[in-house]
Amino acid sequence: MPASVAVPAHDALRCETFTITELADEFALTTRAIRFYEDQGLLAPQRRGTRRLYTPRERVRLKLILRGKRLGMSLAEIAEILDLYAAGKSERSQLEKLLETLSRRRAIIEQQREDIDVVLAEIAALEKDCRKRLKRGAGGA
DNA sequence: GTTCTCACA
C-alpha cells in the first residue's frame, strides 16, 4: 500500500520508493504497460540491480501520464509536457504546451461530434422513410 | 516476482 493513503512510521524514515507492482496495483495498470511507458521515454525509474525503483517523483509523473491519457493525449504529447516538467522549465511554458495540446485535442473531438451529428441525421431520415413506407403499405398485401 | 525480447493486433 503506497504511502499516499497512510504513512507508517517506518516508511516516514526510509526514502520511500515503489516497486513496479505497487504502482501497477495502485493505478490499475499492468506492469507491462508501465514498462511500455518507460520504453516510450515517459518514465525513468532508478534501479536496484535490475529491478526498477520508483521515487515519489516518478509516481507523480505516472499520475500525469494517466491524466493525459484521460484527455485523449498521445503518449508523445504527454512526453513533451513531462519533459518540460522534468527539465524544471517555467510553469508558463508547461501551461502553454498543455494549452497547445488541448487545443488540438478539442479540434479533433469537435470534428468527431460533427461527424456523429451527420450520421445521426442520416439515421433519422432513414427511420422516417421506413415508417412512412410501413404506414403506406399498412393494410395491403 | 521481475527482467528482456520478439511477435502480434
Place this chain on the structure above:
DNA sequence: TGTGAGAA
C-alpha cells in the same frame, strides 16, 4: 497503445 509468450 499496448498484450502474450518464452527464457533467464
